[in-house]
Structures are given as C-alpha cells and as structure tokens.
Amino acid sequence: xxxxxxxxxxxxxxxxxxxxxxxxxxxxxxxxxxxxxxxxxxxxxxxxxxxxxxxxxxxxxxxxxxxxxxxxxxxxxxxxxxxxxxxxxxxxxxxxxxxxxxxxxxxxxxxxxxxxxxxxxxxxxxxxxxxxxxxxxxxxxxxxxxxxxxxxxxxxxxxxxxxxxxxxxxxxxxxxxxxxxxxxxxxxxxxxxxxxxxxxxxxxxxxxxxxxxxxxxxxxxxxxxxxxxxxxxxxxxxxxxxxxxxxxxxxxxxxxxxxxxxxxxxxxxxxxxxxxxxxxxxxxxxxxxxxxxxxxxxxxxxxxxxxxxxxxxxxxxxxxxxxxxxxxxxxxxxxxxxxxxxxxxxxxxxxxxxxxxxxxxxxxxxxxxxxxxxxxxxxxxxxxxxxxx
Numbered sequence: 201x202x203x204x205x206x207x208x209x210x211x212x213x214x215x216x217x218x219x220x221x222x223x224x225x226x227x228x229x230x231x232x233x234x235x236x237x238x239x240x241x242x243x244x245x246x247x248x249x250x251x252x253x254x255x256x257x258x259x260x261x262x263x264x265x266x267x268x269x270x271x272x273x274x275x276x277x278x279x280x281x282x283x284x285x286x287x288x289x290x291x292x293x294x295x296x297x298x299x300x301x302x303x304x305x306x307x308x309x310x311x312x313x314x315x316x317x318x319x320x321x322x323x324x325x326x327x328x329x330x331x332x333x334x335x336x337x338x339x340x341x342x343x344x345x346x347x348x349x350x351x352x353x354x355x356x357x358x359x360x361x362x363x364x365x366x367x368x369x370x371x372x373x374x375x376x377x378x379x380x381x382x383x384x385x386x387x388x389x390x391x392x393x394x395x396x397x398x399x400x401x402x403x404x405x406x407x408x409x410x411x412x413x414x415x416x417x418x419x420x421x422x423x424x425x426x427x428x429x430x431x432x433x434x435x436x437x438x439x440x441x442x443x444x445x446x447x448x449x450x451x452x453x454x455x456x457x458x459x460x461x462x463x464x465x466x467x468x469x470x471x472x473x474x475x476x477x478x479x480x481x482x483x484x485x486x487x488x489x490x491x492x493x494x495x496x497x498x499x500x501x502x503x504x505x506x507x508x509x510x511x512x513x514x515x516x517x518x519x520x521x522x523x524x525x526x527x528x529x530x531x532x533x534x535x536x537x538x539x540x541x542x543x544x545x546x547x548x549x550x551x552x553x554x555x556x557x558x559x560x561x562x563x564x565x566x567x568x569x570x571x572x573x574x575x576x577x578x579x580x581x582x583x584x585x586x587x588x589x
Contacts (some may be wrong), residue, residue, distance in 0.1 A: 362519045405540060461483055517562065
C-alpha cells in the first residue's frame, strides 16, 4: 500500500479523525432543562464553592489537551501549527482507542515560550491533563518545566518521556536476553534533542551508569557547542570525559540508541561494539542503519520505530495507559516514579509471554497494555504522594 497517497485520500474523506459526541439526551423540555438552563446553574455554583468539583461534575476528569506549536512535527520539522493538526487528531484518536481517554487537539500560533506557557496555563482549567506534542528543542524543555510549576494537573511532553518510557522497557528486556547487567552496560545515544535527552535521563534513573550522548558536533563533553539542556546531560554522562565522533563512542558499547538521522551508522560501527550488542536505530521513517544490516554486522537485538520490523519501539505503548493511570487517581503531576513504573510494567508484560531476540516489548495492539500501564502508574502516583484520589 502507498500509505502517503491512501492516507491523503482518506483524510479528505474523513474530514477529521475525531468528533464531539454528547453523553446525554436532549430530546425534550425536561432533558434540556437538566443538561442546560435552568438546571445547569446548580452544578456551576457547586464548582464555584469547591474548585475540585470541576472534576466530578464535568468531563474534565477524563479530558486531555494535545497541544503543539507545529515546530517539530514527525520528521517534517517546523511546518506550522495548522499543518500539525492531522497528527494531533491522530494522537487524540489513539488516546481514545488505547486508553479510553478523551483528548482534544489544540494548535498554538506562537513560537514564543512566554506566550505558549501562558496560553496553556489559561486554558488548563478545562482539562485533567496536558500532553505536549511536536514542540522543538530546546524550547520544549522550558515550556514543560514552567507549565509543571504553574499547573495543578499533569503536564507531559510525549516526544520526550513517552519515547523514553518505551525505550527503557525495551532496554530492560534486551539486556536480560543478552545476559548483561544494566549497571555494567555501556550505552550510546545519538541525537541530543528532546527525545535523546529524555531517554538519557530515564536510563540513568533506571540504573545505567556508563552513558555517552552524541550530537552533530560529537560526544557531549566540555568544549563543544551545546545548549543548556545538553550541557546538563554532559555533566552527568560520559564519565571518562571522552571526546570524539559517533564511531568513537560506539566502540565497545553494549547499547546504541538512535534518535537522529537516516543511515549515519555503518556496519563497521556495529562490528566495533561489544559482543551481543543491542542496536535501536529509531530515526523514522528511515533508521540510522537498516535492521538487516545491523544484524549482519553482529547485533544480537535490533529495534526500530517501524511497524514492519520486529521490536517496534512505539509511544502508543506508553502514553494512553500513562494518562489513564494519572487521571484515575487525579494525579497532580507525572513524575519520575510514574515513568519508571510504566517502563517496568511494559517490560513485565513482555516477560509474561517469554522474551527473545525478536520480542522484547508487547505489541502495539496487545489489549493488556493500557490497563497494565495504568495500574502501575496509578500505584506509583499514590506511593509518591501526587495522587489526589
């Protein structure tokens, strides 16, 4: 199938992937008077007296805003907020299909951090959670940080943390298949943008101690050009203070994770890695190295972002269940404990089936995933003190 042409045809036919459906009948005078005026004044006044009643008396308890500025849409780059709308609608459809979460797309016409933060904060009272999407680095870090400080509902940048959660689960199981310990494994992440930095932070939290991050200027270390987020990562990674290229970083590494550009990893680079290497070339749609080439060069386990290869590393495994769990306990935040719980839940689910070289994660359409992640996230929210139910 030519997915591009068929998708374009269907989008013209669908005229949008989501719609608003009323949950109540409005077919006679009494129904109208209860759903709207004059009866609706009573719940309004209840919320006025107690703000938290907005979660009980409206759909807010199950509603997430999916918000973009259109600056980092898929692999297309800065194409504008309106051009990002098909992706935001698709994300909303996935929220409903995989987590029974109602989500609404919002595309903001601004690249100004202050404007974006203020806009989202001002509308946050309509939602139970905020999912930031396709916002370019380094601006995305500042936007998320400031919103988490201002808002009393979960704020989550899926390009960062959804990716990190699924990669974390994949690494936990891949290391088990390879017979390696997480504290001893040497990892390399190529691409120090939003996803790469979030993956790096998450792997450190999971127990990785030997991590190098590489960007277009080389291994992150003192003396190369970096933004503030990259400088923070340089301070807590690369314990040998090594400088050099991606090829230098990959020599003797146990793990390669790519969130960068097509075909920049060679078979010689994979051959230089440690025995039983784990290679995750996740650039989409064209990976850093083709899976069959990585396998031929000696990689034991290969995972990509694509659905036509084994071990697909797909955010849909994380964000629906993550928000489902956070909403279920009315969490005020999505914290590190909840993200780690999601990774462990995904890893455990695959282990129930028996993990192997070509199966380290549950499949995207595994109906167990959403509820398993939600339960683990809800428990972690309660245990860490951010749950309000």
